[in-house]
Amino acid sequence: xxxxxxxxxxxxxxxxxxxxxxxxxxxxxxxxxxxxxxxxxxxxxxxxxxxxxxxxxxxxxxxxxxxxxxxxxxxxxxxxxxxxxxxxxxxxxxxxxxxxxxxxxxxxxxxxxxxxxxxxxxxxxxxxxxxxxxxxxxxxxxxxxxxxxxxxxxxxxxxxxxxxxxxxxxxxxxxxx
Amino acid sequence: xxxxxxxxxxxxxxxxxxxxxxxxxxxxxxxxxxxxxxxxxxxxxxxxxxxxxxxxxxxxxxxxxxxxxxxxxxxxxxxxxxxxxxxxxxxxxxxxxxxxxxxxxxxxxxxxxxxxxxxxxxxxxxxxxxxxxxxxxxxxxxxxxxxxxxxxxxxxx
Amino acid sequence: xxxxxxxxxxxxxxxxxxxxxxxxxxxxxxxxxxxxxxxxxxxxxxxxxxxxxxxxxxxxxxxxxxxxxxxxxxxxxxxxxxxxxxxxxxxxxxxxxxxxxxxxxxxxxxxxxxxxxxxxxxxxxxxxxxxxxxxxxxxxxxxxxxxxxxxxxxxxxxxxxxxxxxxxxxxxxxxxxxxxxxxxxxxxxxxxxxxxxxxxxxxxxxxxxxxxxxxxxxxxxxxxxxxxxxxxxxxxxxxxxxxxxxxxxxxxxxxxxxxxxxxxxxxxxxxxxxxxxxxxxxxxxxxxxxxxxxxxxxxxxxxxxxxxxxxxxxxxxxxxxxxxxxxxxxxxxxxxxxxxxxxxxxxxxxxxxxxxxxxxxxxxxxxxxxxxxxxxxxxxxxxxxxxxxxxxxxxxxxxxxxxxxxxxxxxxxxxxxxxxxxxxxxxxxxxxxxxxxxxxxxxxxxxxxxxxxxxxxxxxxxxxxxxxxxxxxxxxxxxxxxxxxxxxxxxxxxxxxxxxxxxxxxxxxxxxxxxxxxxxxxxxxxxxxxxxxxxxxxxxxxxxxxxxxxxxxxxxxxxxxxxxxxxxxxxxxxxxxxxxxxxxxxxxxxxxxxxxxxxxxxxxxxxxxxxxxxxxxxxxxxxxxxxxxxxxxxxxxxxxxxxxxxxxxxxxxxxxxxxxxxxxx
Numbered sequence: 001x002x003x004x005x006x007x008x009x010x011x012x013x014x015x016x017x018x019x020x021x022x023x024x025x026x027x028x029x030x031x032x033x034x035x036x037x038x039x040x041x042x043x044x045x046x047x048x049x050x051x052x053x054x055x056x057x058x059x060x061x062x063x064x065x066x067x068x069x070x071x072x073x074x075x076x077x078x079x080x081x082x083x084x085x086x087x088x089x090x091x092x093x094x095x096x097x098x099x100x101x102x103x104x105x106x107x108x109x110x111x112x113x114x115x116x117x118x119x120x121x122x123x124x125x126x127x128x129x130x131x132x133x134x135x136x137x138x139x140x141x142x143x144x145x146x147x148x149x150x151x152x153x154x155x156x157x158x159x160x161x162x163x164x165x166x167x168x169x170x171x172x173x174x175x176x177x
Numbered sequence: 178x179x180x181x182x183x184x185x186x187x188x189x190x191x192x193x194x195x196x197x198x199x200x201x202x203x204x205x206x207x208x209x210x211x212x213x214x215x216x217x218x219x220x221x222x223x224x225x226x227x228x229x230x231x232x233x234x235x236x237x238x239x240x241x242x243x244x245x246x247x248x249x250x251x252x253x254x255x256x257x258x259x260x261x262x263x264x265x266x267x268x269x270x271x272x273x274x275x276x277x278x279x280x281x282x283x284x285x286x287x288x289x290x291x292x293x294x295x296x297x298x299x300x301x302x303x304x305x306x307x308x309x310x311x312x313x314x315x316x317x318x319x320x321x322x323x324x325x326x327x328x329x330x331x332x333x334x
Numbered sequence: 335x336x337x338x339x340x341x342x343x344x345x346x347x348x349x350x351x352x353x354x355x356x357x358x359x360x361x362x363x364x365x366x367x368x369x370x371x372x373x374x375x376x377x378x379x380x381x382x383x384x385x386x387x388x389x390x391x392x393x394x395x396x397x398x399x400x401x402x403x404x405x406x407x408x409x410x411x412x413x414x415x416x417x418x419x420x421x422x423x424x425x426x427x428x429x430x431x432x433x434x435x436x437x438x439x440x441x442x443x444x445x446x447x448x449x450x451x452x453x454x455x456x457x458x459x460x461x462x463x464x465x466x467x468x469x470x471x472x473x474x475x476x477x478x479x480x481x482x483x484x485x486x487x488x489x490x491x492x493x494x495x496x497x498x499x500x501x502x503x504x505x506x507x508x509x510x511x512x513x514x515x516x517x518x519x520x521x522x523x524x525x526x527x528x529x530x531x532x533x534x535x536x537x538x539x540x541x542x543x544x545x546x547x548x549x550x551x552x553x554x555x556x557x558x559x560x561x562x563x564x565x566x567x568x569x570x571x572x573x574x575x576x577x578x579x580x581x582x583x584x585x586x587x588x589x590x591x592x593x594x595x596x597x598x599x600x601x602x603x604x605x606x607x608x609x610x611x612x613x614x615x616x617x618x619x620x621x622x623x624x625x626x627x628x629x630x631x632x633x634x635x636x637x638x639x640x641x642x643x644x645x646x647x648x649x650x651x652x653x654x655x656x657x658x659x660x661x662x663x664x665x666x667x668x669x670x671x672x673x674x675x676x677x678x679x680x681x682x683x684x685x686x687x688x689x690x691x692x693x694x695x696x697x698x699x700x701x702x703x704x705x706x707x708x709x710x711x712x713x714x715x716x717x718x719x720x721x722x723x724x725x726x727x728x729x730x731x732x733x734x735x736x737x738x739x740x741x742x743x744x745x746x747x748x749x750x751x752x753x754x755x756x757x758x759x760x761x762x763x764x765x766x767x768x769x770x771x772x773x774x775x776x777x778x779x780x781x782x783x784x785x786x787x788x789x790x791x792x793x794x795x796x797x798x799x800x801x802x803x804x805x806x807x808x809x810x811x812x813x814x815x816x817x818x819x820x821x822x823x824x825x826x827x828x829x830x831x832x833x834x835x836x837x838x839x840x841x842x843x844x845x846x847x848x849x850x851x852x853x854x855x856x857x858x859x860x861x862x863x864x865x866x867x868x869x870x871x872x873x874x875x876x877x878x879x880x881x882x883x884x885x886x887x888x889x890x891x892x893x894x895x896x897x898x899x900x901x902x903x904x905x906x907x908x909x910x911x912x913x914x915x916x917x918x919x920x921x922x923x924x925x926x927x928x929x930x931x932x933x934x935x936x937x938x939x940x941x942x943x944x945x946x947x948x949x950x951x952x953x954x955x956x957x958x959x960x961x962x963x964x965x966x967x968x969x970x971x972x973x974x975x976x977x978x979x980x981x982x983x984x985x986x987x988x989x990x991x992x993x994x995x996x997x998x999x
Contacts, residue, residue, distance in 0.1 A: 006667050009611060010660035013618075017653050019704070022711040023631040024645045031221055032716060034265040101234070127238050134263040136221040136235055198857035198865040198874075201936065201945045208856070219718045224635045225576055227720070230569065270720025272705075277714045281705045285698035285727050292690040300683065304675060 033134045033153040040067075040144050041132040048099055048107060048121035055096070055122045057148060064174045066095045066167070067142040068118070068158075069130060071102040072110035074138040080157035081114050087163065088117035093171045097121035100130050100138055143167060145174045204248075211244055214253050217271045221264060337402050337481040340390025344481075347383035347438075348471040350376050354464035358457035362530070370457035374445040377460050380467065381438040388435045391480050392422045401487035404428060404480045410493035410913050412884035420503045421494045426628055426638035427480035432507060433624070434470045436515040437463065444519055444544070451540055458526035459519075466518055469651045477644050493884065493913035502562030510555030510582060514620045516548025517585055520592065521617035524610045525659060528666040533606045538599035541613070543972045545596060546830075549589045550968030556582050557961035568919035568934045570852075570949050572957065575724040578636035580703045581623030587696035588616040591689045593968075598685050602674045602747060605686070607667040612689070614663060618656045619696070625652055631707060677749040684742035691735040698727045729783075736790045736842065739835055740797035744804070758804070762796030777851055777952075787846025794839040798832055830971025834964045841960025847953040858939060859946045868950025870931060871895045872904075877944065885909040887920070890944070892933050894924065901931070906946075908935045930954045 035041075044056040068084060070077045088095055097118035099107045104123060111121070124130050133142065134153075143152040152170055154162055202208035215229035220236045228236050228243075239260075246256050260268050272278050312320070354376035361369025391404070395418050400406045408428070409421045423432040441463045448456050474480070494503075523541040527533045559579070564572040573579065592612040599609045625648045626632050630640030676682040702719045710716055744758060770789035774780040805828070809820035853867045859874040866872070875891040887909040894901045904922035911918065921934040929952045936945030 006607070007664040009615070010657070010664050013656055013660055016704075017649070017657075019708055019711050020625070020629075020631065020649055020652075023707045024629060024642060024649065026631075026707070026710050028631065028633045028706065028710070029224075030716070031264060031267045034262065127235075128242070131238065131242060131263060134265075136264065196863055198859045198863040198946070201856040201858050205856075217720070217722055219720065224637065225574075225633045226635065230567075230571070265716060267716045267718050270718050271722035272717055272719050277709055278705075278717065281701060281719065281723070282727075284701055285694060285731060288697055289690070289694045289731065292694055293687070296686055296690055300678060300686075304677075 030155055031134075031136060032155075033150070035134055035150050036153055038150060040142070040148050040150050041129070043122075043124075043129045043132070045098075045122035045124055045129060048097070048104065048111075048123050051104070051123075055120055060096065060144070061148050062146050064093055064143070064145055064171055065119075066093055066171075067098055067133075067144060068095050069098045069100050069133075069135050069138055069140045071100050071138050072106040073102065076157050077139045078114070080139055080159070081117070083158050083160055083163060084117040085115040088119075092168065093175075094119040098129065098133075098135075099123045100135065101125065101127045141167075143170055143174070146177075207244065207247055210253075211240065211247060214243065214256065215240060217269065218257075218260065219268050219270050221268065227270060336390045336393055337399070337483065340387040340394075341479065341481040343383040343387040343390065344471060344475060347380050347387065347434075348468065348475065350380045350383065351464045351467045351471060354380065355461050355468055359461035359529075362454040362457040362461075365454075367453065370453045373457045373460035376464070377438070377441040377445040380464070381442045384431075384435050384438045388422070388431055391428060391431060392419055394481075395419060395422050398491075399487075400489070400491055401483055401485065402480075403482045403484040406484050406488040406491045408491065408494055410491040410884060412912065413491075413494055413499070414883050416501075416504055417494055417499050420498070420507075423507050424494050424498055424503065425480075426644075427474070427478040427482075429507060429511075429638070430470065430474050430478055431480050432511055433515060434467065434474065436508070436511045437467055437470065437518060439512075440516055440519050440548075441467070444522075448540075454530055455526055455532075455540075458529055459522040462522040462525045463518055466522075466655065469655065473644075473647055473651065477641070477647055491913075493911065496885070496909070496911040496914060496916050496918045497566060499884075499911075500562065500566055502558060502566065506555060506558040506562055509551055509558055513548050513550075513552025513555045514582065514585060514623070516544070516551055517589060517613075517617040517620050519548060520545040520613040521659070524613035525662065528610060528662050531666065531669065533610065533667075533670045535600055535603045538596050538606070538609065539976075542593075542596045542600055543974075543977050545589070545613070546593055546968045546972050549586070549593055550965040550972075552582070552586050552589060553961055553965040553968065556586060557958050557965070560961075561958050564954075565921055565923055565932075568921050569947065570921075570930075570932050570951060570954075572954075575699075575702070575721045576636060577632040577634045577703050578623075578627050580699050580724075581619075581626050584696045584699050585616050585619040585623065587692050587699070588612060588619055591692040591696075592616050594685050594692075595689055598682055602676070602682060604674055604676070604682055605689075607663075607670050608689070610667060610670075611663060612693075614656070614659045615693075618652075618659070619700075621652050621655060625649060626703070632703065674748065676747070679745070679752050679755075680749050681742055681745040681747045684738055684745050688735055688738055688742065691731060691738075695728060695731045695735070698731060699724065702727070733786060733790060736794060736838065739838065740794045743801050743831060743835070744797065759797055759800060762793060762800050765796050766790075766793035774850065777847070779850060781850070784846055784850040787842055787850075791839040791842040791846065794835055794842075798835055798839070802832060825974055825976075827971045827974040827976075830967045830969070830974070832967070833970055834967025837960045837963030837965075837967055839960070840956050840963055844953050844956030844958075844960055848951050848957070851952050852954075853950040855948045856936070857946055857948065858943050860941075860943045865946075865948055867948050868929065868931075868952070869896060870901060870950065872931075872933065872946075872948050874944075874946065880907070882909065884913065885911045885918075888935065888938070888944075890922075890933075890935055890946070892922065892946075894931055904931070904933045906933045906935045908938075925955055927955065928953060 040057055042057050044054050047053045047055050084095055087093070095117050097120070099121050101124065107121070107123070111118075127135075137155065139157055141154040141158050142150050145151050151174060152166065154167070158167065200208075212229050216227050218228040218239075220226045220228050220231035220233055222233050222235050223231045228239060243256055246259065251259075257269065266273055272281060274282050354373060357369045358373035358376070360366070361372070393399075394402045394405050395409050396415065398405070398409070398411050398418070404425055404427055405421075408425045409418055413421065421428070423429045441460060444459060444463070445456070448459075520541055523537065523544065527537045559582070560572045563574075564570055592609065595605050595609040595612055598605050625645070627634070627636065628638050628640065629645030629648060630637070630642070631645065702723050705719050706717050740762070741755060741759065745755060766789050769792040770785040773788050774784045805824060806817055806820045809815065809823055810817055813820070813823070815823070855865050855867050857863075857865045859865070861874055861876045864871055864873040871894065873893050873895070875893055877888055877890050880887050880889045887907040889905055889907045892904040892906065894904060902924035904924060906922040907920040909918045909920055910916070919934045921932055923933075924931040929950060932949035932951055934947045936947055938944050
């Protein structure tokens with residue numbers, strides 16, 4: 001099969017080409033979370049509105065909720081903020097904010113200026129809880145179910161499309177169970 | 178009296194405490210261990226930089242976390258698994274050997290063996306094929322004539 | 335006006351390229367001399383217009399024309415002149431224009447230095463190169479126009495990335511592209527030979543100098559990139575196995591295999607289809623590299639800003655060019671005849687094993703670079719493949735190749751005996767083993783890896799000496815001349831080979847010793863403090879604020895002494911560039927033959943102290959010295975007499991006879 005040998009380079013190249021083609025639609029910088037399907041890491045952080053009080057993960061058991069990682073210095077957060085504000089008005093699912101590596105006064109001012117969609121926000125000044133959740137950029141959003149298990153992670157701003165196609169259907173399914 | 182003052186003034190710099198510089202890190206040995214490990218970890222927010230080389234905030238945070246864990250007595254393996262629990266295998270530059278990465282780690286050597294084996298077989302087959310192409314008498318005469326030409330050239334130089 | 339002129343020049347160049355791609359090729363098929371004769375002037379004409387376009391862009395940069403989008407995005411009025419000029423190729427669009435310029439320079443060179451080639455061959459070669467040129471010109475004009483206007487014009491530009499404001503930027507990309515693009519000549523030769531069905535020793539002889547020249551340029555280009563990273567990044571690293579670095583290294587590995595394979599094809603008429611395949615693969619890897627760097631498929635510090643449209647275009651171009659070339663190969667190569675016979679122990683066999691090792695190494699680098707993409711595309715998760723992988727795989731593959739490199743030049747063509755070779759090399763081997771065992775101990779540390787490095791380097795150098803002495807003595811005996819004359823009579827091809835192989839040995843010494851024995855000290859320094867490393871004393875004399883043309887900096891003054899005697903005065907800087915507000919470390923290096931003293935400023939600490947990083951790096955300049963020696967070897971080999979004599983060729987037969995006595999090489 002002498003001719004087979006000569007056709008081999010072309011075949012290898014075609015396979016490579018197919019992978020490169022698929023590669024064009026992928027994002028090599030996106031890091032999917034290994035925590036999806038695992039219990040949400042525990043936390044107990046001071047609340048943004050009242051530093052004397054704290055919010056812990058156990059307080060949120062028994063309901064489906066969204067954890068939104070945000071900061072006043074984050075420009076992409078401005079993109080998703082109106083979507084979150086709209087979502088909070090609908091009252092479908094509570095959104096809790098994780099104020100990541102931010103300054104308290106700047107954060108509160110930002111919320112005052114742009115609207116506060118959060119049932120409550122907590123401060124993660126040193127970013128440790130963020131690291132526990134595998135946060136590597138801002139904004140990020142997690143969907144957590146009644147048992148406290150992470151069901152979905154959105155990397156980047158929550159767009160209306162993501163909301164309607166992924167988050168809301170999932171939330172409804174989890175709430176029904 | 179004046180020269181006593183002058184002498185004292187000359188000695189001032191030494192009194193000011195010019196000395197052997199202290200290491201930048203509090204625990205140089207730990208720092209070395211940290212950097213060795215961090216060189217094999219990936220900075221998640223950079224464009225392909227290691228955790229050791231990156232200036233990003235998250236990288237600094239992670240290095241601090243790793244330093245704390247090392248001080249607390251965690252081993253390199255434990256720290257790596259702590260990181261992969263949160264960020265997945267993406268954070269490891271030394272790709273773990275798993276079922277999905279077997280081709281990566283062993284592929285080159287398999288390829289090498291296949292290449293050398295293929296070469297060996299090809300050379301063996303080639304020898305039989307080439308020996309079948311012997312010189313014809315005309316070609317032999319031509320070769321002789323050319324060789325005589327070359328010898329004449331060499332002698333002339 | 336000028337940008338539009340440049341834009342228009344590119345369009346004209348494209349038209350010429352279209353003519354050049356079609357008519358000479360058809361002419362060669364039909365034997366039409368007029369059409370074939372169009373190739374040379376077309377190539378030269380194309381160069382004129384591409385050069386005009388390039389000059390227009392460079393002029394826009396140098397004259398601070400911020401109505402051109404590219405200039406506004408990548409330059410600034412405070413940028414020094416040489417960097418304004420280099421910024422011409424600092425962006426995706428500009429670097430593509432540089433690519434096209436280099437391609438045209440090579441095309442014109444081929445059109446000028448090919449008088450002795452048959453006209454069909456020249457016509458086909460220039461047609462193929464014109465096809466590549468069409469692809470890139472279309473890419474430029476349709477998706478990446480460097481002359482796009484910004485209206486209203488910006489008041490000032492966004493400045494060139496501070497990391498690129500360096501002499502390295504002026505010279506590394508042009509050198510690199512000369513090499514990268516130069517493999518298109520070997521590619522065109524291969525395609526022309528496949529189309530014409532004429533694949534013989536003379537084809538190899540014609541291809542060889544072009545390939546070697548491109549290889550030499552690529553060697554220099556990669557070495558410069560590495561050297562630049564070394565002194566600009568602040569911690570003395572020089573190779574990171576980053577996808578873009580790998581994209582230039584893979585063609586280099588295959589190019590090295592090709593250079594060796596061509597030697598066999600030229601001298602013994604063997605490996606012809608394999609050589610053609612290597613020529614196609616080398617340039618294909620260059621094109622693949624272009625795709626990887628600009629498509630956004632891989633993450634890299636060197637990657638350009640991406641745009642999905644560009645990725646699709648390059649991929650389509652890649653598919654077309656490489657697909658057609660490999661299809662042509664599959665169709666025509668089986669018809670190529672066989673070369674001479676040779677034994678399992680012979681120079682041919684050694685060169686074939688060298689080829690296998692180099693190609694597998696290139697495949698390993700490709701595998702590692704693309705593996706994350708493969709897994710992600712198959713939905714099997716996201717992983718990273720970094721330096722630990724590449725080093726674990728590359729070193730075991732290259733070590734045997736280097737080992738063999740010492741033996742092959744001594745092996746006879748066609749057949750040799752292992753015992754003979756072993757006897758001739760016994761002293762070189764003994765010295766190598768002795769050095770491997772003793773040298774690390776004298777330097778302070780012995781590990782198997784360090785010993786291996788020393789062994790390989792001394793082995794290659796030693797075998798090279800043995801080879802040289804043998805040949806000189808042989809010449810002296812057979813021609814009855816003095817040793818001096820014998821040495822002078824040795825062909826330049828031989829000296830080139832020797833220099834290149836010595837270059838590898840020097841390179842290995844550099845890598846091994848700097849890895850094994852470098853000393854790093856990270857310290858907190860106040861003015862007056864000292865730190866010792868590698869037998870040298872470093873003292874921070876003071877710090878002051880300075881102002882550069884487009885940056886503010888803190889500049890340290892560090893005096894270095896050894897045994898109380900002053901050695902150097904180093905001035906590391908921490909710069910903040912005004913426009914992009916980006917901090918940058920400018921390391922201060924005292925380069926020496928046997929060591930580099932490397933100092934960089936870290937962060938300022940409260941209280942006026944600074945974190946200072948001090949490195950003692952033994953023999954690090956041998957890394958680049960070795961690479962330059964390799965390139966020099968290539969250049970020497972290209973000036974060999976046989977490529978310059980016209981008369982001889984007329985009497986030589988056009989195909990290598992099937993069996994003939996050992997050719998004097």
